[in-house]
Amino acid sequence: MHILDELAKRDLIQQTTDDEGLRKHLDKNVVTLYCGFDPTADSLHIGHLLPVLMLKRFQQAGHRPIALIGGGTGMIGDPSGRSTERVLNSAEIVKGFSESIKEQLAGLLNFDQGENSAVARNNHEWLSTMTIIDFLRDIGKHFSINYMLAKDSVESRLENGISFTEFSYMMLQSIDFLNLYEKENCTLQIGGSDQWGGNITAGMELIRRKQFEKEEDEAEVFGLTVPLITKSDGTKFGKTAGGAIWLDPEKTTPYEFYQFWINTDDRDVLKFIKYFTFISFEEIEALESELKEAPEKRIPHKRLAEEMTKLVHGEEALQQAKKITEALFSGDLASLNAAEIEQGFKDVPSVAIDNKEIGLVDLLVEAGISSSKRQAREDITNGAIYINGVRNQEVTHQLTETDRIEDKFTIIRHGKKKHFLIRF
Known part of the structure; x- marks a missing residue:
């Protein structure tokens, strides 16, 4: 099945600039394509997975993906999908975020696959060396204010205000496509649907204007976006x-x-x-x-x-x-090791106890599971207390090594659902 047909069958195509032209282009070439990921945190989240997996799908179809890390654009901030200005991170923080994201991408894409091995690039490499004069003369002159104001990412921000810093983001992002086209023969950019007007089509337009300026044939470049992920219950995905x-x-x-x-x-x-x-x-x-x-x-x-x-x-x-x-x-909690306990009970109430030979009644009170010793005794005799998944109705029970998982944890359950993690 053709890669575009498979993507369409999976409902993964929101927009393409030229469906028929892209189809022919993919048929006759090993196409280099890219998607950008700005390092706004030290990890990607599942909202990034769809475009990453799109790169993976194209790679499996024989094409060459570039994972572009926005070490440069991440210093500025993408205004798309936002109503307010981003808080700018320091260069050192963005650099650290970029390295972390590069490692994650290497685990999801195949960086050792011969002709179509995935590669990672960082736009800080070319954006950080560009002077303001170069930027205004070589890039800025190709963007009219009217053209930029009409883009959704800018127009949606005009009422609340947008700084020149974020206003210039689409030009910086366009430089990425131009640079990757000229140096890597990259002819396809993919991204989320919010990247369409302000970033993807702007990059294609810059490439074409540069080709016209050099009196070269019009470049064959394309854009493709994936749909916004929505949940049926109305809550935000991820x-x-x-x-x-x-x-x-x-x-x-x-x-x-x-x-x-x-x-x-x-x-x-x-x-x-x-x-x-x-x-x-x-x-x-x-x-x-x-x-x-x-x-x-x-x-x-x-x-x-x-x-x-x-x-x-x-x-x-x-x-x-x-x-x-x-x-x-x-309820077989004793089968878990300490590392698994850490994962499974990460978000339950946790209490540190120094005394490993503590009585169950005292433990329930000290951990705040029961409000008093009298209540603790009632809870125990009524069968409401479980130790590591096993009901315990002995009021005189003393916790020993056998009640501790790897001598570190005991899980107390109160009633049907309330769990407490005791750390020794």
């Missing part, structure tokens, strides 16, 4: 009560990452499978049937969670996430 879902396992654990996908709404799960996974269309049809026939089994949700966790964090992290999930479901 956000939870705990914040963004990051690709860095230190910021979002593999277990949390797995849980995010497995909790996908029934109305969204098949769409997300098409968007984010490389599962065949035949299997997607089978998963659709499973969803209709036995929605309570959540088979497509589990498949989505498995594919995404393995893709981002690897097989070992996936198996660990599944093990934690199963242990929490069955």
Whole structure:
């Protein structure tokens, strides 16, 4: 199947500048394409996954992807999709963010695949050496104020105000396409739909104007965007009560990452499978049937969670996430090791206890699980207290080494759902 046909079947194409021209261009060339990622944090989040995986899809189709890290544009800030000015980070912070993101991209794209190996570039390389005179004479003269004011990324900000710094962002981003076209023969830029008017088409226009200036034939360059990801329940994709879902396992654990996908709404799960996974269309049809026939089994949700966790964090992290999930479901918490406890109980109330030989009643009071010793005794005798998933009704019980997982943790459950992590 042609790469464009597959993308269309997965509903991954929002806009293209010239569908037929791009199709012919892809048929006769190993096309170099790029997508930009500004380093606004020390990690990518799942909102970045769709364009990264688009690069991966093109690479699997035999083309050459460039992951462009915006070490230069990240010093300025993209006004697209924002109502207020960005807070500018220092050069040192942006540099650190850029290195972290480069490492993450290397884990998602194949940087060792011969002719179409993915490469990473950083626009700080060419933007930081450009003088203001060069910028105004060589780039600025190709952009009319009227043209720039008409772009959505600028027009939407005029009421609240936009600085010249962010106003100039589309020109800087256009330089990226020009530079990659001239030095890497890059002829296709992809991005989110919010990048269309202010950035992608502006870059194509700059290339064409430069070609005209040099009296060269008009360049064959193209743009393609992916759709904005929406959720059926109206909430923002990639956000939870705990914040963004990051690709860095230190910021979002593999277990949390797995849980995010497995909790996908029934109305969204098949769409997300098409968007984010490389599962065949035949299997997607089978998963659709499973969803209709036995929605309570959540088979497509589990498949989505498995594919995404393995893709981002690897097989070992996936198996660990599944093990934690199963242990929490069955109540067999003693089967978990300390690292798995850290993941699975990251967000539950946590209390540090110095005394390892503490009585259960005293522990419940000290940890704030029960309001008093009298209440603690009632909770225990009523069967409301579980130690590492096992009910304990002994008021005189003393916690010992056998109650501690790797001598570090004890999980106390109060009632059906309230968990507390005791750290020794």
